[in-house]
Amino acid sequence: MSDLTKEVIEEAMKGYTEPHLGRDLVSTKLIKAIEIEGDQVKVKVTLGFPAQGVCHAIAAILREHIEAVPGVSAAKVDVDWEIKAHSVQKSLKPIGQVKNIIAVASGKGGVGKSTTAVNLALALAAEGGQVGILDADIYGPSQPRMLGITGKPESKDGNSLEPMTSHGLQAMSIGFLIDEETPMIWRGPMVTQALEQLLNDTNWGELDYLVIDLPPGTGDTQLTLAQKVPVSGAIIVTTPQDIALLDARKGLKMFQKVEVPVLGIVENMSIHICSKCGHEEHIFGQGGGASMSEQYGVQLLGSLPLDIHIREEADSGKPTVVAQPESRISEIYREIARKTAAKLSLQAKDYAAKFPRIVIENN
Numbered sequence: 002m003s004d005l006t007k008e009v010i011e012e013a014m015k016g017y018t019e020p021h022l023g024r025d026l027v028s029t030k031l032i033k034a035i036e037i038e039g040d041q042v043k044v045k046v047t048l049g050f051p052a053q054g055v056c057h058a059i060a061a062i063l064r065e066h067i068e069a070v071p072g073v074s075a076a077k078v079d080v081d082w083e084i085k086a087h088s089v090q091k092s093l094k095p096i097g098q099v100k101n102i103i104a105v106a107s108g109k110g111g112v113g114k115s116t117t118a119v120n121l122a123l124a125l126a127a128e129g130g131q132v133g134i135l136d137a138d139i140y141g142p143s144q145p146r147m148l149g150i151t152g153k154p155e156s157k158d159g160n161s162l163e164p165m166t167s168h169g170l171q172a173m174s175i176g177f178l179i180d181e182e183t184p185m186i187w188r189g190p191m192v193t194q195a196l197e198q199l200l201n202d203t204n205w206g207e208l209d210y211l212v213i214d215l216p217p218g219t220g221d222t223q224l225t226l227a228q229k230v231p232v233s234g235a236i237i238v239t240t241p242q243d244i245a246l247l248d249a250r251k252g253l254k255m256f257q258k259v260e261v262p263v264l265g266i267v268e269n270m271s272i273h274i275c276s277k278c279g280h281e282e283h284i285f286g287q288g289g290g291a292s293m294s295e296q297y298g299v300q301l302l303g304s305l306p307l308d309i310h311i312r313e314e315a316d317s318g319k320p321t322v323v324a325q326p327e328s329r330i331s332e333i334y335r336e337i338a339r340k341t342a343a344k345l346s347l348q349a350k351d352y353a354a355k356f357p358r359i360v361i362e363n364n
Contacts, residue, residue, distance in 0.1 A: 007035045013066045021343035040074040048082040049346030051129035056080040084209040089231035098207045101233040108248025110217040113269040114238040115143045116315045118214035123322035124338035126169045130209040133171035138216040139192045142176030149318020161202045168323045173203045193225040227259035234264040241289035264344045265302035266294050273307040303337040
């Protein structure tokens, strides 16, 4: 029997490229322990992103690679995850109990940004993260309806608010504080002040991720978020339609200018499947999200169909990820969540390699 070493086992595991990271687990330093006892091998893997839906599959693939090494009779692979706070904009510090803030934005309205944001938050939670959502659309808050939350938040000290909860998420929205039909006739400074108060005056519990559902466009609210809120990364939601893509590019460039990393693009309403005959049609165009991601060097996180159930379930207060957790659409949302969190964890490692002192100080 050949002598087994950690280096031999590591070399075998380098043959597996983890699809969400796009890299092997050895070079990304996610292999935390290798134990060799005779012809038995035990490996401990700690991912930097929640992966409840794929951890067993990752373990099985690694086990196959290890057991293919001459001299190995059996391998045991344990996969879990640990989510850390990642770097944010210069001069800003993370908020209290919140490790990472992810902004979900769009250049224009009507592309399904809020529905994407709430399902992304629920998918991150389903994958094993502690997650909250902040509805930053002051003029048109929709998260209270989508989460099925009624009533007003408590204030134990008279100065701060307790987040509302639904489907395992912590949530805050101006919609919890006003009547649903009351219009917000506010100028820009009042809106940005309200956003800051909702974020900073909420007693968030320990969160791995806080998803912020931004209003559409590139105005005061988005600029305030970029300048005053410690955002770890942003996601751009678009449809394949040329007009939507034109505005989505503006949103992407805005985040790039203010040094907020764009984690990827989500293409919504990418295809319509007839519920009667099954005919598939690209009614809003085809391939727009993919070409945009290629043009700007950002990842296409996923494409979602135009499906009546997504709308119905969001309107009913039980978004698709919780209404139909085993459905194909829920799996797409969970895959988007895994890719988003993986990109964020990898981004931190790349940043650490380039600026090791800065990251050590921030973390």
